[in-house]
Every structure is written in C-alpha cells, then in structure tokens.
Amino acid sequence: MTSAHTDQHPVVLPANQPEQFYRGGASIAALRGAGDDRDFGPEDWVASTTTRFGQPEAGLSRLPDGRLLRDAVAAAPESWLGADHVGDFGDSTALLVKLLDAGQRLPVHCHPSDGFARQHLGSRFGKTEAWIVVGTTGPNPVVYLGFREDVAPETVAHWVATQDSSAMLGSLNEIPVKPGDTVHVPAGTPHAIGAGVFIVELQQPTDFSITLEWQGFLADAEGAFLGMDHETALRTVNRAGFGDATLASLIKHTAGQDDPRVPLLAEDAAEFFLADRLHPRGGLELDPSFGVLIVLDGAGTLRAGSGSATELRRGHTVVVPHSAGTAVLEGELTAVHCRPPAPRGTR
CATH class of the missing domain: 2.60.120.10 (Jelly Rolls)
Structure with missing residues (x-):
C-alpha cells in the first residue's frame, strides 16, 4: 500500500x-x-x-x-x-x-x-x-x-x-x-x-x-x-x-517575460492542461495540485505544506502530489510548472 x-x-x-x-x-x-x-x-x-x-x-x-x-x-x-x-x-x-x-x-x-x-x-x-x-x-x-x-x-x-x-x-x-x-x-x-x-x-x-x-x-x-x-x-x-x-x-x-508566474499556453488549452513558467525569487506559493515541475535553470527549494524541503537544481524533474498542500518555491531558478486541467467545479 x-x-x-x-x-x-x-x-x-x-x-x-x-x-x-x-x-x-x-x-x-x-x-x-x-x-x-x-x-x-x-x-x-x-x-x-x-x-x-x-x-x-x-x-x-x-x-x-x-x-x-x-x-x-x-x-x-x-x-x-x-x-x-x-x-x-x-x-x-x-x-x-x-x-x-x-x-x-x-x-x-x-x-x-x-x-x-x-x-x-x-x-x-x-x-x-x-x-x-x-x-x-x-x-x-x-x-x-x-x-x-x-x-x-x-x-x-x-x-x-x-x-x-x-x-x-x-x-x-x-x-x-x-x-x-x-x-x-x-x-x-x-x-x-x-x-x-x-x-x-x-x-x-x-x-x-x-x-x-x-x-x-x-x-x-x-x-x-x-x-x-x-x-x-x-x-x-x-x-x-x-x-x-x-x-x-x-x-x-513569452521570451523576456519574467513575472513570478508567466502563463504559457493559449486560452483554449486550459480545458486540457495548464502550464506556467516560474521565477520565484523571494518565494512563490503553489496551490495544492498534482503537478510536474521541470527546472530549466538555477537552483532553489520547494517547501511543502508539511515543512519538508526538496532541493532543486537545473535538470531536476519533480512530481508534486496534491497532499503536499500549498508549497513554496524559493531560489534563483526558472521552472516550468505543468498541471492537469482544473476540475470542472473549480473553473
């Protein structure tokens, strides 16, 4: 189990x-x-x-x-x-x-x-x-x-x-x-x-x-x-x-856009999947969700709601369970955050 x-x-x-x-x-x-x-x-x-x-x-x-x-x-x-x-x-x-x-x-x-x-x-x-x-x-x-x-x-x-x-x-x-x-x-x-x-x-x-x-x-x-x-x-x-x-x-x-969270995909993609490019700097909250994080550059940490911290660096691919809760991404890094579509009741 x-x-x-x-x-x-x-x-x-x-x-x-x-x-x-x-x-x-x-x-x-x-x-x-x-x-x-x-x-x-x-x-x-x-x-x-x-x-x-x-x-x-x-x-x-x-x-x-x-x-x-x-x-x-x-x-x-x-x-x-x-x-x-x-x-x-x-x-x-x-x-x-x-x-x-x-x-x-x-x-x-x-x-x-x-x-x-x-x-x-x-x-x-x-x-x-x-x-x-x-x-x-x-x-x-x-x-x-x-x-x-x-x-x-x-x-x-x-x-x-x-x-x-x-x-x-x-x-x-x-x-x-x-x-x-x-x-x-x-x-x-x-x-x-x-x-x-x-x-x-x-x-x-x-x-x-x-x-x-x-x-x-x-x-x-x-x-x-x-x-x-x-x-x-x-x-x-x-x-x-x-x-x-x-x-x-x-x-x-989206090249050159460096907001903490840059939505990446066309509007019609949202019913199939979601993706943002993340530049957390001082810290960026990620809502609870199953997700995939791909670190393109830099290094940092992903701190789950339980307080546990996962060290991240360029090239890491990470699966995030919903039960990790609200996670905080920190560090000088660039990552792509991929998620399934939002459940119908929450759109």
Missing part, C-alpha cells in the same frame, strides 16, 4: 526515456547534466502513468523506491490528485509531460480527439497537446502546424497512400520558433517538429498517433494507424486551413 506520509512530499524523478523511432536526446542529457545522449533517447516521459501504445509498461515512471507511479496513484488517488480531480477523472492524472528533443525532423502526424478515441480506441482521452520551446539548435528551428489551405479528403488519402512527403510537409504552415514560444496543438491538427527543437510537451495521457508520413520513419504502415483501417484513421485529420488568426490563437511568445 502507498504511504500517505511518503506521498505528502514532492519527489525528484530519474530520467525515463522509452525507446523511440527517431533520433535525439543530447539536449535532454545536457539539461540533466548526464552523459547519455543516445541517438534514440529523444523523449523523457516525466511523472508518466501512460504506456507506449500497445505495451504493458514501457513509458511508465518509477518512483525512487521502485514503485510505478501509476500504481502509487491508483492506491491513494485522493492523496496524489485531490478529491475534486478524482471526482472528474478518477485515478487518472489526466496529464502526460515529456521532454522532447528532436534530433531529426519528426514525421507529419496527428492525434485523435476525445470523441474519436471513445468511439474507436476505447479511451476517455484523445491526445490534444502543447509545446513549450525551451531550446533550439541549428540554423532554422521550425515547427509545422495545420494545413495552410483547406485540403480535400481524397487529396489527404492520396498523399498518404503514395507517401508523398514533400506534398504533406509543403502543405503545412512552417513556423520559426525560439525559446519562450509556445504552441497549442488541438486534436486532429496535422503537425511535425523540426530538427533542433527542444520542448516541454504537455499531452492528454495517451500514446495515440496517426502517422501520415510513415515511410522513412516507421518499419511499415502497420504501426501508423493504431490498428485501424486507413479510411477510419484519416477521419482524425482536421483538413481545414489555418490562417493567421487561427495561428495567432494557438501560438504565444
């Missing part, structure tokens, strides 16, 4: 890098101060209770005492998540946070909505996501988001059937990015991340991807459509063009 005493404290987590099909990982290693820059360690799943699609344990985070975080939360959900959250989401954290370091361009892909996931994948959650750019390398760091113009369903189907990578990528909005930029990616939006972009990624807690551009990335088409036929899978794609107004509603530029 999970000890309530143990779960009152924030916990610094080790790296958790399930193998991926694409290259990357050097920026994660540099942030953490580690020597491991494996070519295929481009994702660090932080405080994850989510498995890779079709796998029993890959992707799950372990606490320092050896327990799977998933099992610890299931054993004491109100301690970890709070009663209001449990009322809405049961024992799901309703959140997956990753460090993602794209050592090469990712393929064009998209993710299902909640409604599609319920109907076809037996899941309450689809996979809306958001990107917080925390580093870039190379001469032209970019991301790709949404079609520039409306695209007919038969056109998308043809591109996928012929694996016309240049047409797929060329149809998307190409967006230069720098640290401090954030991008909200609603379910269904075709997208890709360019080489040299290092992000903190917030997602709904699934590993559902429809890989439109699989050739050269996946071994074959079998893994590209989550076991669904092509026609069904392609219903996930939002084929509407994203004009300037739509892009402006999804993208924020």
Whole structure:
C-alpha cells in the first residue's frame, strides 16, 4: 500500500526515456547534466502513468523506491490528485509531460480527439497537446502546424497512400520558433517538429498517433494507424486551413517575460492542461495540485505544506502530489510548472 506520509512530499524523478523511432536526446542529457545522449533517447516521459501504445509498461515512471507511479496513484488517488480531480477523472492524472528533443525532423502526424478515441480506441482521452520551446539548435528551428489551405479528403488519402512527403510537409504552415514560444496543438491538427527543437510537451495521457508520413520513419504502415483501417484513421485529420488568426490563437511568445508566474499556453488549452513558467525569487506559493515541475535553470527549494524541503537544481524533474498542500518555491531558478486541467467545479 502507498504511504500517505511518503506521498505528502514532492519527489525528484530519474530520467525515463522509452525507446523511440527517431533520433535525439543530447539536449535532454545536457539539461540533466548526464552523459547519455543516445541517438534514440529523444523523449523523457516525466511523472508518466501512460504506456507506449500497445505495451504493458514501457513509458511508465518509477518512483525512487521502485514503485510505478501509476500504481502509487491508483492506491491513494485522493492523496496524489485531490478529491475534486478524482471526482472528474478518477485515478487518472489526466496529464502526460515529456521532454522532447528532436534530433531529426519528426514525421507529419496527428492525434485523435476525445470523441474519436471513445468511439474507436476505447479511451476517455484523445491526445490534444502543447509545446513549450525551451531550446533550439541549428540554423532554422521550425515547427509545422495545420494545413495552410483547406485540403480535400481524397487529396489527404492520396498523399498518404503514395507517401508523398514533400506534398504533406509543403502543405503545412512552417513556423520559426525560439525559446519562450509556445504552441497549442488541438486534436486532429496535422503537425511535425523540426530538427533542433527542444520542448516541454504537455499531452492528454495517451500514446495515440496517426502517422501520415510513415515511410522513412516507421518499419511499415502497420504501426501508423493504431490498428485501424486507413479510411477510419484519416477521419482524425482536421483538413481545414489555418490562417493567421487561427495561428495567432494557438501560438504565444513569452521570451523576456519574467513575472513570478508567466502563463504559457493559449486560452483554449486550459480545458486540457495548464502550464506556467516560474521565477520565484523571494518565494512563490503553489496551490495544492498534482503537478510536474521541470527546472530549466538555477537552483532553489520547494517547501511543502508539511515543512519538508526538496532541493532543486537545473535538470531536476519533480512530481508534486496534491497532499503536499500549498508549497513554496524559493531560489534563483526558472521552472516550468505543468498541471492537469482544473476540475470542472473549480473553473
């Protein structure tokens, strides 16, 4: 059984890098101060209770005492998540946070909505996501988001059937990015991340991807459509063009903002997850909540309501249980604070 005493404290987590099909990982290693820059360690799943699609344990985070975080939360959900959250989401954290370091361009892909996931994948959650750019390398760091113009369903189907990578990528909005930029990616939006972009990624807690551009990335088409036929899978794609107004509603530029708490994500992201960049200086209170803290720079402490203090430094990734109470972040540091959506009764 999970000890309530143990779960009152924030916990610094080790790296958790399930193998991926694409290259990357050097920026994660540099942030953490580690020597491991494996070519295929481009994702660090932080405080994850989510498995890779079709796998029993890959992707799950372990606490320092050896327990799977998933099992610890299931054993004491109100301690970890709070009663209001449990009322809405049961024992799901309703959140997956990753460090993602794209050592090469990712393929064009998209993710299902909640409604599609319920109907076809037996899941309450689809996979809306958001990107917080925390580093870039190379001469032209970019991301790709949404079609520039409306695209007919038969056109998308043809591109996928012929694996016309240049047409797929060329149809998307190409967006230069720098640290401090954030991008909200609603379910269904075709997208890709360019080489040299290092992000903190917030997602709904699934590993559902429809890989439109699989050739050269996946071994074959079998893994590209989550076991669904092509026609069904392609219903996930939002084929509407994203004009300037739509892009402006999804993208924020926060570089240079140094308020103690800087909200990072577009307004429409709040029903899926929340994220702030924190600059605590003399001390900053964090309301009781399940959360994930990623320290980007500096050092300090996180003092829980019980009085216990967790030492923090650059590269630390921390899971904070609701039962830690009102915590105080102190020190000369910069951190990203990620949380699940506020329970409906408290919005």
